[in-house]
Amino acid sequence: MKQEATAQSEFRLKNEGLINDAKKLVESYPRVPITVDCVIFGFDENELKVLLIRSDLEIFKDKWSLLGDFAADNELLDDAAYRVLKERTGMDDVYLAQVKTFSRPNRHPGGRVLTVAYCSLLNIEHHQLSKMDNELHWHAVKTIQEMDMAFDHKEIMNECYCWLQKRIQEHPLGFNLLPEKFSLRELQNLYEAILDIKMDRRNFRKKFFAMDFLIDTGEFEDDVPHRPGKLYQFDFQKYKHTKKKWSGIDFG
Amino acid sequence: MKQEATAQSEFRLKNEGLINDAKKLVESYPRVPITVDCVIFGFDENELKVLLIRSDLEIFKDKWSLLGDFAADNELLDDAAYRVLKERTGMDDVYLAQVKTFSRPNRHPGGRVLTVAYCSLLNIEHHQLSKMDNELHWHAVKTIQEMDMAFDHKEIMNECYCWLQKRIQEHPLGFNLLPEKFSLRELQNLYEAILDIKMDRRNFRKKFFAMDFLIDTGEFEDDVPHRPGKLYQFDFQKYKHTKKKWSGIDFG
DNA sequence: TCAAAAGTGTTCATTATACACCCATGA
DNA sequence: TCATGGGTGTATAATGAACACTTTTGA
Structure with missing residues (x-):
């Protein structure tokens, strides 16, 4: 019993030594400020829109900026991104995905800052912007190419937009941008706006009905100046239990 | 003229002030050591293999580790990844892509270290490992699940493997893993190994011939104990000039 | 002559595309 | 009654999947 205790304490001592070695090593590494955007x-x-503010930085005072903040000590980057969303929009039930890390040494005028870009999607109707600080508001993605943006934020925006275009074809992201109940017209408008293409209405419906993830709510649109369309919900439950097939090799 | 000079110098002064503000802001951010793996x-x-070393860290001395290093001051992360590859394998004409950033606060025993994972593909035949320090060598990916790995390197490995499985179906990455001239059998073996599925040989050939990116070299395999197969090259030129079509919506 | 893999076509099922008319509603 | 978009079906083309035999080579 006593021997055991000794062995244990020896182990603890040795382990502490190893951890100290590791700490010393880490202390020797250069350190970089990290932000999330x-x-x-x-x-x-x-229209597909993106939420921007006027940059906080005086040097970029006339330019638009993504919503970002530095990552706090020991904060998971995903958490930092959720925090930014929460602080700026009040929303926390939002789709969020890490897209890419940007590291160009001169991307920040104040010195090297590394940023991790996150893409998030939210339903504008379900959310009235609470704070309008820094002219926070929505901009049509189509108009952004002509805007001045702070840092490398235009590059980041474009990468995220491409990511979204690809992603939305393979995953049911779009429903995070729509009201919970939506018409097929709204759904098609969303895809057409994001992919910037026109689709055949009949084939679009066929495709979604064939995937069989839409629940007919029995309800209809309201306040439309024409025949109201049926409202559907996406069956996230069913989707989760359906494992995707390999889509097949194709570079073309 | 003099006025102009004055205006210019005023502008420079003001600009310096703004940059100083930015610097002060950045200085207030927490700083984190960054590595690439x-x-x-x-x-x-x-077999699909992955290159591992014994961990440099004493605390992980019996565990396998990815090849990584910290990012130097003002070093682009892509450059850091290329540097690691060059230092460890001597190769620099290698496929390299950023996959994901890992930020769990306890992922490194020496304190918070953020790591950016890169995936790279290289042709084993074209490269004899020059340094074998730390037992550097190739491990079959299939056997890795049972191995002990340092840090969160198994998680990183798995994410990169999934990335590769998806990516190789949509982009001609596989050719970076094969000799410049390869038989269709080798190509199919590669796909079967990476995707861990069996494919029909006739359909596989049809698919690749239909994509029309294979150049018939007129040469044949050598040193095979059976009828030699034709050797092909991938037509990267033609591929580059072919823009991909949208593959179409499908979550199934 | 044998073993081992190369090379090759057809059929069938599924999926994608193109396309036009009637219907329900609100103004 | 009209304008607007909702809702539907069919024919054709393209693609994917299943499947077996002959050929060439080296041993």
């Missing part, structure tokens, strides 16, 4: 997409009036 | 895949003896 959120590219927050929304969909409204048949 | 490379998941280096190779293909040999009909």
